[in-house]
Each structure stands twice: as C-alpha cells, then as structure tokens.
Amino acid sequence: MRQQLSYTYLIFLVFLSFFGSSNSIIVPLTGHGWTINNNESYFVQGQIPGTIHTILLAANQITEPYWGYNDVNLRYLIYTSWTFRKNFSLTDDFLTLTQFTFHFDQIDTVTNIKLNECFIGQTNSMFIDYTFNVIRTCLQFNNELRIDFDSPVMYALNQSRTYNDSVPPDCPPDMQYGECHASAFASIGITDNLYLQAMNNATISIKLESVNVASYQTSINRWQKILHLYFNLISHLSHNISISLLIPNEYVQLWWPNRYGDQSLYTLSVYNQGELVGSRLIGFRTVELAQHSYGSTINGTSFYFIINGHPIYIKGSNWVPPDSFQERVTDEKLERLLRSTQLANMNMLRVWGGGLYERDSFYEIADRLGIMLWHDFMFACSLYPIDELFLINIHKEVIYQVKRLQSHPSIVLW
The missing domain is CATH 2.60.40 (Immunoglobulin-like)
Structure with missing residues (x-):
C-alpha cells in the first residue's frame, strides 16, 4: 500500500x-548514432547504453559471448583501446544560453573525453557519476563528441607496475578465466544516461x-x-x-x-x-544487528537482525550481476529474479562486492517485495591501493552511492 x-x-x-x-534545455545523447572503432580493425555503428561486446554482437561482428569458448576467443577485445564517437547538432535556442554541462550517469571506465577540439575531462570509476563544464567556444551547430576508452586490463597492469611489491601468485594458472559463477568479460562502454544540458547563469537547475x-x-x-x-x-x-x-x-x-x-x-x-x-x-522500519556476548565462559557473540523490535530468521542467498553485460538486464528480468526470491520464502540477499551497485529499479523492487539487502561495497576479490588519489576516488564513490540508495528500507546493512 x-x-x-x-x-x-x-x-x-x-x-x-x-x-x-528553471530555464534549461537538455540534449539526450543515448540511443543510436554512435560510431565505435578499435584501431581501425573494427568500425561499427552502435547504440548507447552499450559496451563493446553487445555493440559488436548487434553489428554481427562477433557471435554470442556466452557460446562455447567465446569467453576466451573474444578476450583480445579487452586488450586494446576503443573510441566512441557521436555527431549531434544544437539549435540556436540552445547556443544562446550561457552555461553548459555534460552529464554521465555511468561510464565504464577509464576514458578521455573531447568535444570537437576541446578536452572535456577524464573518468576512472564506474561507480560515480560525472559532470563536466563546457565553455561556449567549444560548442558549434554541428558537434562531435569523442570518448577514448583505455583497455581496463592494460590500465590495471600499468597501475600495478607503479608499486614495487608483487602479490602472489605471479603466474596464475591458465585455466583461470573468470569467477566461479561467470566468465571474465572486462566491459568497456557507456552503461547509463548521457546528456548535454544548457542553461542561463541566472538559472538554478x-x-x-x-x-x-x-x-x-x-x-x-x-x-x-x-x-x-x-x-x-x-x-x-x-x-x-x-x-x-x-x-x-x-x-x-x-x-x-x-x-x-x-x-x-x-x-x-x-x-x-x-x-x-x-x-x-x-518506508518506516527500525534495524538492529544484535551482537551480544554469551558471557565470559563462551567465546563469540550472537549475530542476528532485529527489525521493528522483532528478531528475524534470515533465509537468503547471494546476489551477483544477472548478466555480464548490464545493458542486457531489463527491469522485467530483475522483477522475475526478485519475485522468485520472494516466492522461495527468502527474505535477504547479499549484494556481492565483486559486482556493481545495481540500478534504482532493483532496490525499488526489493522494497516492494520485502527482500532485505546486505549490501557490500565493491571491494571483493582483490587487494586495493591506499594512495591518496585512490582513496579520494573511493570517498566520492561511497558518498555518491550511499546518498543515492539510503532511502530504501530494504537495505539493512552496508
């Protein structure tokens, strides 16, 4: 109700x-009309949201990544850089305004962004949104937005080389090609909304x-x-x-x-x-994680949730991304999976920290179905740097994601 x-x-x-x-104009840049190329070996038309595997699949350049040994055969795609281009036009009404910003709700991951001949900015995290100011002289009636994506694998390798220490095993076995639940696809692309906004200096948007x-x-x-x-x-x-x-x-x-x-x-x-x-x-609810000592003669503590003053018997499972390519996940699929969780009499899912922060509709469905979420931050399966630049990025990520999700009663633990 x-x-x-x-x-x-x-x-x-x-x-x-x-x-x-509130005078502003928004130009959406998602949808068709994008050109994607990789060192001239691939040159295809595609749509956004999209990543290289799904874009090439839609263009009949590759076969389904899940089929056979394609997870291995297509691995070469993630070892090179990619360029996404979009040509778009602007109206006189748009250009007569005075303040311009690009908005990326989610981009995956390491990029340099140019508009015409102007450098706009860089990205290096999939887990925060980005807003970039654009000066008027960079804008024309006909424009080209260019986004250069680094190979995430090569970027990570180069980052690791800045440290003198090595983390074993230095020679991982050849048969390791992914997680226990999925193959390893290092996605590259734009995975959410992207738009250009114009307004007057006096406008408060x-x-x-x-x-x-x-x-x-x-x-x-x-x-x-x-x-x-x-x-x-x-x-x-x-x-x-x-x-x-x-x-x-x-x-x-x-x-x-x-x-x-x-x-x-x-x-x-x-x-x-x-x-x-x-x-x-x-929603209105109280949450307590009860960790009470059993006394001096017994090691350990209790560990259970109390919701609205009542102890809850947890029945649940682990949630991993339902597809390696998020643009293929529909709200209907999320509804079906979470509804199955409810019908199985489960009441909690742990959102695995090796995946991603899900889209808003996932949490809205969990709220509606009464599925509590034990929510990891995205720090599973690896060691992470502690240098200042990395910690600044993590600080932005935590603030952004907690603010975005904190109104959901389904989230009971971070």
Whole structure:
C-alpha cells in the first residue's frame, strides 16, 4: 500500500531555499548514432547504453559471448583501446544560453573525453557519476563528441607496475578465466544516461539527488522522521536541508521483511514553485544487528537482525550481476529474479562486492517485495591501493552511492 505524505511547511521551506528560474534545455545523447572503432580493425555503428561486446554482437561482428569458448576467443577485445564517437547538432535556442554541462550517469571506465577540439575531462570509476563544464567556444551547430576508452586490463597492469611489491601468485594458472559463477568479460562502454544540458547563469537547475530517511520511535505512540534532502544545483551552489517530521503512530504502517508483514511504502515528493523536483518511496522500519556476548565462559557473540523490535530468521542467498553485460538486464528480468526470491520464502540477499551497485529499479523492487539487502561495497576479490588519489576516488564513490540508495528500507546493512 502506498500513501502520499504531504506537509505544507516542508514544501514551503524548499520554496524559500530554491527560488529561481528553471530555464534549461537538455540534449539526450543515448540511443543510436554512435560510431565505435578499435584501431581501425573494427568500425561499427552502435547504440548507447552499450559496451563493446553487445555493440559488436548487434553489428554481427562477433557471435554470442556466452557460446562455447567465446569467453576466451573474444578476450583480445579487452586488450586494446576503443573510441566512441557521436555527431549531434544544437539549435540556436540552445547556443544562446550561457552555461553548459555534460552529464554521465555511468561510464565504464577509464576514458578521455573531447568535444570537437576541446578536452572535456577524464573518468576512472564506474561507480560515480560525472559532470563536466563546457565553455561556449567549444560548442558549434554541428558537434562531435569523442570518448577514448583505455583497455581496463592494460590500465590495471600499468597501475600495478607503479608499486614495487608483487602479490602472489605471479603466474596464475591458465585455466583461470573468470569467477566461479561467470566468465571474465572486462566491459568497456557507456552503461547509463548521457546528456548535454544548457542553461542561463541566472538559472538554478535543481535535481533531488537523494533523501536520507532516518526513522526512530521517540515514544510508544510517535515516530520521528528526519529527512536530509541533498540537491545538486547546476549553478555550482551546494545546499543540504534537514527537516524533522513528527508523525503519530496511527498514520504509520511499518515496512516488514517478506513473510513478517506488509511492505508499506510512502511517496515523499518535493516541489519547487509548484513544479515537482523529485520524489522517493520511503518506508518506516527500525534495524538492529544484535551482537551480544554469551558471557565470559563462551567465546563469540550472537549475530542476528532485529527489525521493528522483532528478531528475524534470515533465509537468503547471494546476489551477483544477472548478466555480464548490464545493458542486457531489463527491469522485467530483475522483477522475475526478485519475485522468485520472494516466492522461495527468502527474505535477504547479499549484494556481492565483486559486482556493481545495481540500478534504482532493483532496490525499488526489493522494497516492494520485502527482500532485505546486505549490501557490500565493491571491494571483493582483490587487494586495493591506499594512495591518496585512490582513496579520494573511493570517498566520492561511497558518498555518491550511499546518498543515492539510503532511502530504501530494504537495505539493512552496508
């Protein structure tokens, strides 16, 4: 059951904080019209979102990567660099505006980006989004966006050579070609939305990035809901708003894991001057990981979850990416897999740290079906550097992903 939370003073505060024009134009750059080449040995047309394997498969340049020994036979694709190009036109209305930004929701992974003859920026993480400013002189009526992808394997090899230490085994066995559950495909490409946005300097473009929903029961008959709203303002201002809402118990239905009760969700909407800025589905629930000592004579502690004051018997499994190529995963497939989890009477999935942070719809489905998520950060299966540049990148990743996902009641542990 979904119910609308509507509080006048919440909307009024947002009005005061973000009064401004919303004049902007967005040019989507996903879809068809991309040219992909690899040192002239491949030169194909493709669409975005897409990675080299699925693009070449759609162009009939390779056969299905999962067939036979193709995971080995196609390995040469990931050892070279690739270039993605997109030609697009801009209107007079677009070019008369004054501020321009490229937005990459997800790009995989190591790139140099150029627009016409202008260098735009670099990327080196699949797990954060990127926004790049573009000066007006770089833009024309007819434009070429060029993205040069480094081989992720060669990039990792070159990075490892900057360290004097080696990590055994230096000679891995030839039969090791992937994980226990999948073959090794090092994906290269653009795996989410990409667009160019224009606005005036006086424009404040508001994007509701995330809602941090902290729930706790202040008394037997009252809940307190603390909302931290994170806004991305393209005017380069940064604003966070914290608002506390006290909600009587009679207006709240709790979110429960599968087979323990209903999965009650509420829609929280934020408006600016009557225009919807963003909305989130939220739920009310408490989580405690009980780790109690058994006493001085017994080693170890208890380890179980308490949801809404009730101990939960965990029945679950491990979640790995359902396809090596994320652009082939549909929301319908996610629904089917998570529905199967629910019908099997499971109530928890551990999101494996060797995969990826899933798309929003995965968490929305888990919320709706009562599937709790034990969520790893993406640090499995390897040793990781601790140099300053790497740690800065990790800091960005953790902040971005936690802000993006923290409103989901299904996530019970990071």
